[in-house]
Amino acid sequence: SNSNPVRLKTALDETENLLAEYQRANRQLQVEIIANAGGIDLLRSDVSPFAKRIALMQAKYPNLDYLACSQTISKLQKQGVIVNLLPHTGIAPSAAEQINKRLLQGWDYVRV
Numbered sequence: 001s002n003s004n005p006v007r008l009k010t011a012l013d014e015t016e017n018l019l020a021e022y023q024r025a026n027r028q029l030q031v032e033i034i035a036n037a038g039g040i041d042l043l044r045s046d047v048s049p050f051a052k053r054i055a056l057m058q059a060k061y062p063n064l065d066y067l068a069c070s071q072t073i074s075k076l077q078k079q080g081v082i083v084n085l086l087p088h089t090g091i092a093p094s095a096a097e098q099i100n101k102r103l104l105q106g107w108d109y110v111r112v
Helices: 005-024 037-043 051-060 070-078 095-104
Strands: 031-035 064-069 089-092
Touching: 005 031, 005 037, 005 051, 031 037, 031 095, 037 064, 037 070, 051 064, 064 070, 064 095, 070 089, 089 095
Parallel strands: 031 064, 064 089
Antiparallel strands: none
């Protein structure tokens, strides 16, 4: 939910470390990064400082998905902002709804 590049980098670093650790141990893991509010900048093709890294991570880890909050997209569009997402980015009805859905399915939630 934060567009601070240091926080965005930290989220990617922690995600990549976790995925690599599970891959080395030959263990199953599915990860979703859900971006809302200012954090949606991570997934916007026109402003993301990490577009290349995200593409590399998507290629390396097929068990990693990126989702943008549709409520955030709608708010930006109402402000006249054209929102173009990075390739292979999904859209969740809302970040909170997606998180609650996953928690009910037994997923863990880590806020970065």
